Amino acid sequence: MSETIHLDEELRGDGGDGRFARFELIGWWDQKKLAGARALVIGAGALGNEIVKNLALLGVGQVLIVDLDQIEMSNLSRSVLFRADDCGREKAAVAAERARDLYPGMGAQSLRANAVYDLGLGVYRWADVILGGLDNREARVAINQAAAKVGKPWIDGAIERLDGVARVFDPASGPCYECTMSEVDWKMLEARRSCALLSRDEIAEGKTPTTPTTSSVVAGVQVQEAVKLLHGLPALSGQGFVFDGVSHQSYVVSYSQLEGCPSHEAIEEVVEIQESVAELTAGALLDRARQELGPTAVLEFNHELLESLSCGPCGATTPKLSSLGAVKESDALCPECGEMRAPNLYHSIADGSPLLEHSLAELGVPAWDVVVARAGLRRRGYELSGDRPHVLGPLVDLPANENLQERS
Known part of the structure; x- marks a missing residue:
């Protein structure tokens, strides 16, 4: 990247006046670990702005x-990286641009995507570290399940009014986000979808009242936990830092792993593999899996996929291939009678399926995903790395940090 400055000079400093000299007065601090670290930040609102700024x-x-x-316009009072002229622009793109302004040595890339x-x-x-700055449970559940499947911890933040919480979930060794959800939480999550499990076109959620001061506190703790994880120091794993902005009573809570919680299997x-989701058909991937795992292998997907929509009154079934999450209630209305059609879903494909001729992208599999093949108790994931350059952009050419140990 042309804007990238000479990191070695910055890290070394001259006469103790280098950019990060004050950090290195901390005995255990290793600036080279941070310089080579990869951070995934999901959400670029009030919390995301503070997270990116701190990084x-x-x-x-x-x-x-x-x-x-x-x-x-309402984002401007809570988002340090945004300006009035930015209204209408993508949050992620502007946050990445301003991050590079703050630190030209950072490789910052944006991705316009729905986390679910x-x-x-x-x-x-x-990613070496995953940070969430989100405002809904559905997205948190999606991140939690994804982080668990790749065997990595993630750092969640939530704010409302003057209060907030920052917490670290590591499903490999303790409770995950879903372990903390109550029956009320699940009911509120279900309210985001219709009886047919489709996303509602309009959800009466309102806007969460927040302040920039609370987001600064919570995001600061989140990034501090990220620094600790990157240095291999003990973090708030399975715990949450609760901030009461009215009384300033701050405390740490511990969570318990819920027996039978399904989101702990990596x-x-x-x-x-070198193909992208657009290049590879489900049949070609299944053929490879059957050669490597045996003739009983099936493919399993990370998202519920839609095969078709069926109308009871009309008796008609219309093919519609998509991720379930991308289909709205209005998409399911029957064009003939106006009734809601039922979705026909699947999350696995076996030999003989008519869907095998379609590419993974046509089925609704997202770019750079991992599709799992299962044969009995054996499981093998296939990462579609052909999408990597498209997703990462300039970051694809930057090396991994050799000082950080991969967990997966």
């Missing part, structure tokens, strides 16, 4: 920022 000031080398939304169904597992495997074996 830039700390000298984190590679950051992928994910968000679906555009900047509105647009993010493949490849970006989670790429994909132990993952192999990278």
Whole structure:
């Protein structure tokens, strides 16, 4: 990247006046670890702005920022990286641009995507640390399940009014986000979808009231936990830092792993293949899996996929291939009678399926995903790394940090 400055000079400093000299007064601090670290930031709103800003000031080398939304005027009072002229622009793109302004040595890339169904597992495997700055449970559940499948911890943040919480979930060794969800949480999550499990076109959620001061506190703790994880120090794993902004009573809570929680199983074996989701058909991938795992192998997907829509009154079934999350209620209305059609879903494909002739992208599999093949008790993940350059952009050419140990 042409804007990238000479990191060796910055890290070394001259006469103790280098950019990060004050950090290195901390005995255990290793700036080179941060310079080579990869951070995945999901959400570029109030929390995401503070997270990205802190990562830039700390000298984190590679950051992928994910968000679906555009900047509105109301974002300006809570988002340090946005300006009035940015209204209408993509949040993630502007956040990445401003991060590079703060620290030209940072490789910051944006990705316009919905965290629930647009993010493949490849970006989670790429990241050394995962930080969420989100405002809904559905997205948190999606991140939690993805992080668990690749065997990595993630750092969640939530704010409302003057209060907030930052917490670290590591499904490999303790409770995950879903372990903390109550029956009320699940009911509120279900309210985001219709009886047919389709996303509602209009959800009466309202806007979460927040302040920039609370987002600064919570995001600061999140990034501090990220620094600890990157240095191999003990973090708030399975715990949450709760901030009461009214009384300033801050405390740490511990969570318990829920017996029978399904979101704790990592994909132990993952192999990278060079094709993209648009290039590879489900049949070609299944053929490879059957050759490697045996003739009983089936393919399993990370998202619920839609095969067709069936109308009871009309008795007609219409093919519609997509990720379930990308289909709205209005898409399911029967064009003939106006009734709601039922979705026909699947999450696996076996030999003989008529879907095998379609590419993985046509089925609704997101770019740079990991598709799992299962034969009995054997499981093998296939990472579609052909999508990697498209997703990462300039970051694809930057090296991994040799000082950080891969967990997956």
